[in-house]
Amino acid sequence: MRIGVYVCHCGGNISDTVDVQAVASFAENQPDVVLVRDYSHMCSEVGQKMIWDGITDHKLDRVVIAACSPQFHENTFMATVEKAGLSPYVLEIANIREQCAWPHFDLPEAATEKAKDLVGMSIAKARLDEALAKRTMPIGKRVLVVGGGIAGIQASLDLADAGFKVYLVEKEPTIGGKMAKLSRTFPTEDCAACILSPKMADVPANPNIELLTFTEIEEITGYLGNYEVTVVKKPRYVDTEKCTACGKCTEVCPVVVPNEYEEGLTSRKAIYLPSPIAVPHSFILDDQACLGLFPMACERCSEVCEPNAINYDDTPERVKFTVDTIIVATGFDIFDARGKKVYGIEHSRNVITALDMERLIVHASEGKPLRPIGKRIAFIQCVGSRDEQVGNEHCSRICCMYATKLSQLLKRSDPSRDVYVFYTDLRAYGKGFEEYYKRAQRTGVKFIRGRVAEVNSSSSDGKVTLKVEDTLTRQIIEADFDLVVLSVGLLPGEGTKQIARILKLAESPDGFLQEAHPKFRPVDTLADGVFICGCAQGPKDIPDTVAQASAASSRAIRLMNKGEYDIAPVIAFVHDDLCNGCGECIGHCPFGALVLTQTASVNEAVCRGCGSCISSCPTDALDLHCYTNEQLLAVVRASMDSKQEGEIRILVFADDQTTYRLADNVGTGKLSYSSQTRIIRVPSGARVTPKLMLQAFELGADGIFIGESEEKSSPYPHSVATIKKNVAAVRDALSKRNIEPERIRYAEFVTVMLGAFVNQLNGLCDFARSCGPISADQRRGLAHDQVELKQ
Amino acid sequence: MANRLMISTGNEEFLERISEMSGQIITLCEQCGVCSGSCPMVSEMDITPSQMMRMVQLGQSEVLRAKTIWLCASCFTCTVRCPRGLDLSKVAEALRQVILRQAVDHIDIKALPRDELVELPQIALVAGMRKFTG
């Protein structure tokens, strides 16, 4: 075995605190280490050349790099190692920047000791590294796009044009979403329907798109490259192929109900065309409004339908198909203004929402006004946004500009109107927005800075009075208006919540879908191959939505285009000699990757490498590549090397997804925590078996902390439950030896919980210190204690 | 001529003191004016409630001379409407208390006419004493 160790200075980031020479000398004295180098920037081309030379000239077969967190350059170094002819999995990284130099910047000696340990731990692990090959998985070119608003339409067209097969699922009878209802778009004032309808028409015309309207997603199972989708096509009772949209059915239908497309401002019949620009351009029968289908009470529409498109016996149809990736474009709902009682939308027809106003303007501009708009109009901003009283703290981002648009359209169409916009902060942040705001001001729209306190309506004359402080002059305005328009905010829609449940997607605190990384993975989710775009991710305007939709389709294409994708060989395997075929493990895999024949075996295509199953094996036959039982034991042993008499040592098992990165963030923030901690990277906290914990205590640990991704954003279902079970079992075992069971703790994190992480670690260190180190007597033979896993 | 506001550590101390007494994070006020528009007493006030918040934010202890702090009727209308969840009635009380705790009363109950004293419900008198005297 020939191990090479490279210690990086990181241009002073590491070497200003950690004594790099001392770390290098430590490495030189380790068995199997044949080469040690230190350099200012290992990630540079020069640094990589050093690694290359080490492998080729010194015949290294294992490489340890002590540098920054693996999240930054692990891929770079793996590529170097691979190019030099080794398996990329014989590389180990000791994170001596985020875990030593930065959090312990004020304790150079402790930081150096810890760095030595981390290098020792990496060497120990490297020694047992298997020369695994990269794994590839086949992937097809099929995509599910959920939601047929402008985001879903754009994503579908991009994918279809690039040659991918798209299933576009929309729950409404037509695609087009909210944009189809708008009058004009800001700041360019294009007619929304005019620019949208050609795009809508492109969808059914594209042979690569299978359009499923009036269809709900029922279930999605599987994984990247093999998502199995079940949808339910709700009955339309009208055959979209046969319907010519002649409209004769509507003429004879006797039932009149409010028209959703027109926000209830007009009515429609029970059989109707969902919108003038509906795609598919077909009528639909509303079975809730129809006089009665079973038995048929009326049948007048069928009598007049020449192409015989009406089928009263239509039923829901369940359809299944398989896709490789998924794009979620489920959009938003507007805030229900009835929730803001002070604005009294329920008490006056002269208080309306901005979406109502969009429809009024559309009809007025067509010369067919739905109702008088009046001369004095007030817009109230931030209705349902930025308001803790209704539980929504977020800014909806588009309301300032749509009010700026609507107000000037009203003012321009009738300059004798008085149009006021009452705002809290006017946010004209986008391209052309400031200019557009100025245009509104020039047009004569009056912008008054103040959040409206209340709206009162008089039942007699229909006037609406609002009360507000002009916060710039500190005067209280009490004024009458003909019409008050509530600039309602955006909320994650019911559809968005539903798909989040089905796909187990994380939501940010505002309820919109959480992206994988706010800066660098803005349209990815933590679910492999699932992408988000448009207002499902957060409020945004049309260009941002379209840009995100294209980004999401491009990210999906990136995964599918090669026909295969790389995955780390972190998968479970079975030591056949140890497996007695008891089958205990089978139910413990959250993905169903374990199969039992004579002995247990692992379906490598399904295994996600969390390691949850391993603690379920009574004979220690289960194991995990890249994090084997033997390797983790060696790492734990090495972590005790520098431990002095009377000192305490805390081991932190950090899940790769969250806790490891959280520890990095803590380091980057130079937040200090106890230097007696040693962090060990694991795929999931559930990988840490009771046996490993007991081994750690036997070998010298005085406390163990397990950090795991918060349950709802964890890539591994049930991992938290497994951790709880494992921890409880070990606590029992410790108690039996009169060792404080609180020496082992766990917590769920998200990557931003810096304070919580520091407090948890320090809390455990303080506790262990107050109890004192565990005595040698208590430790002896601990690893052989029986543990009992309770359900 | 416009006033010139000098901001020094003294301003921070006043802000901190009022924040502590009221238990409100006064810097959260975004000056939207909902409190002022909602206040039933605002037409009697010399500065609006939002202005009172602004002056505390800027540490202007002159706010203690404002009539506004005595006109607050603790009706909590602003409290249930503040989009930032602030309780302005607690801020006004803290400002009153700064003065009352120096044993400076705002009203002299003894000076009220006798018939008035007899007629007033006890809760009015006791509440008045609690709010206006130290």
Add this chain to the structure above:
Amino acid sequence: MEPDIHKFPYYPGCTLKTTARNFEVSALACAKKLGIELVELPRWNCCGTVFSLTDDDLIHHVAAVRNLIRVQEMNRDGMVEENRLVTLCSMCFNTLKRVNLLVKENPENLEKINNFMYLEDDYEGNVEVIHFLELLRELDPGAISQRVERPLTGLRVAPYYGCLMLRPREVGIDDPEEPTIQGAILAAVGAEVIYNSYMKVCCGSYQTVNDKSAVARLVYDILSHAQADGAQAIVTSCPLCAYNLDSRQKEVREIYPDFEQIPVFYFTQLMAVAFGFGADLCGFDPNQLVPEHLLK
């Protein structure tokens, strides 16, 4: 058939024993009719009247906690088997409920207060403070209307809520912007209830001690809007609101000579009328604006 009687500890507060005597008399009678016996707290003291709003002031919460201890004692001594303390006066309700919440949520504060009152039993934090209106809301639908003997048909009343039973949100017994709890009871006794957004606007409260004209202007706003909407009477549940809305009408007329007077009642007075009680239990004040022309 008379209903089974359920006993509740009851806190009257000072004003119900003096200027608002009619509120208490009518409330106790109506309660009894509905199977509720309000048992007055022994040795009750002032609730503190207003809840101290500064975080560093604990001493003013002592008075309220002392009353809560009385409820514990009543249960201990078998006078009642009920931890819910019923109040009638909105100010007492608000003060007692807020103090109760405060000490329940801050055990350290409770401990300090308990230590301060070392001669009393410790308050254990298991009392709940409610308003009489909440009890009425809990009754079976129809419980009130079934007992009506003289429905107030044709009487248009505006229920006035004021502040302290609605706000702040954590103590409010109804939606702070669109309350209905009083209106529902008035409808149950046959009156026509007028919705009006001024019914939750402050009457000026204790400012009546300091600034009568400011209060008069508020009272004018409240009353004139109710009158414009056709109200013939105002109904309230707070003795201070009742005082301001009623007695300050004199000052209102000085500022607004065209203002016409309007009677102000406690909701329990109208219930008492509807239940067919005699004048003594309805508690109409001889000096009060004469209600006879409304209530034949």
